[in-house]
Amino acid sequence: MDKLIEAIKATQNPSVVGLDPTDQVVPAALIDSFREEVADQVDDPAEIPAMQRAVAYFEFNRAIIDAIAGIVPAVKPQIAMYEALGPAGVDTYEMTCEYAQSQGLYVLGDVKRGDIGSTAAAYAKHLGGLAANNGEALDLWHEDAVTVNPYLGTDGITPFVDAAQAADKDMFVLVRTSNPSSKEIQELELADGTRLYERVADLVEGWGADTIGASGYSRVGAVVGATHPEQGKQLRERMPHTFFLVPGYGAQGGTAADVAGMFDEQGSGAIVNSSRGIIGAWRKNGGYSDGMSADDMLGLVASSARDAALAMRDDLEAALA
Numbered sequence: 001m002d003k004l005i006e007a008i009k010a011t012q013n014p015s016v017v018g019l020d021p022t023d024q025v026v027p028a029a030l031i032d033s034f035r036e037e038v039a040d041q042v043d044d045p046a047e048i049p050a051m052q053r054a055v056a057y058f059e060f061n062r063a064i065i066d067a068i069a070g071i072v073p074a075v076k077p078q079i080a081m082y083e084a085l086g087p088a089g090v091d092t093y094e095m096t097c098e099y100a101q102s103q104g105l106y107v108l109g110d111v112k113r114g115d116i117g118s119t120a121a122a123y124a125k126h127l128g129g130l131a132a133n134n135g136e137a138l139d140l141w142h143e144d145a146v147t148v149n150p151y152l153g154t155d156g157i158t159p160f161v162d163a164a165q166a167a168d169k170d171m172f173v174l175v176r177t178s179n180p181s182s183k184e185i186q187e188l189e190l191a192d193g194t195r196l197y198e199r200v201a202d203l204v205e206g207w208g209a210d211t212i213g214a215s216g217y218s219r220v221g222a223v224v225g226a227t228h229p230e231q232g233k234q235l236r237e238r239m240p241h242t243f244f245l246v247p248g249y250g251a252q253g254g255t256a257a258d259v260a261g262m263f264d265e266q267g268s269g270a271i272v273n274s275s276r277g278i279i280g281a282w283r284k285n286g287g288y289s290d291g292m293s294a295d296d297m298l299g300l301v302a303s304s305a306r307d308a309a310l311a312m313r314d315d316l317e318a319a320l321a
């Protein structure tokens, strides 16, 4: 996690902007503005809706990345939003990751993978890349970290840890997720009174034990939702070498006060995500007006995202003071 922690120090901002483009947050008129351009390129007109979104989502992301680079350390593209568009969307995901890295941002790919060992080894190529003809690893996805589902246990995790170690990258394992139904499974009580998420937390500390860096944190981080402030605080003590990715701030109701206990005594140890709250902030600024050009719409999206990212930074800073 040392690279991420350095990036947080450089920006003085422990927050990550989620790049989750959907029809709810990307202006409809921006998507429409690419219709003619893509119509000339597709063989089958049925492909136009996916293609025009793939193009619009990339331009949307690029405008946001340009606006927030230098004030936030990281972005978290959510692959589901891109896969929803098929292969063109997956291209947009990869192009977004590559562009964000080129602008100096740490890229946390929210891919939530998990499977038996042999399949996990293939998923772990997200981090480790593919052996190229010259013997070097080809970085296909341009991610600095990915999210991983621990449900399959150690053999589903080890390939990611090995790939992260070899490629100097990181991973974040789901421990206590932010969604309302998460307690159905994660709070189940085990025979010794431990909750299931606490058992997963102990496993995560163990999985990272051989990868602790100069910062004192391992390459194996944990996802802990902002919507569980008390449990998050207890997990901070239980997992002294595990860096937290904290989603659920903003749109899901989590506040800066809720996440404060998930940081360590030095104000490190966690990074807080907001997706819709930042990339959809333009909707709160009056939206766009009829006849606005695509460039003006992107300008509105970008300046609103930047203002929202700065407000989030200040909100966290005040809560951590």
Ligand SMILES: O=c1ccn([C@@H]2O[C@H](COP(=O)(O)O)[C@@H](O)[C@H]2O)c(=O)[nH]1
Pocket (backbone or CB within 6 Å): 018, 020, 078, 110, 176, 177, 178, 179, 223, 224, 225, 247, 248, 249, 250, 251, 252, 273, 274, 275, 276, 277
């Ligand atoms: O426990 C979890 C794990 C992942 N997420 C992801 O984070 C973002 C949150 O988006 P908001 O718009 O800020 O609510 C999204 O990509 C989720 O899939 C999470 O929310 N909770």
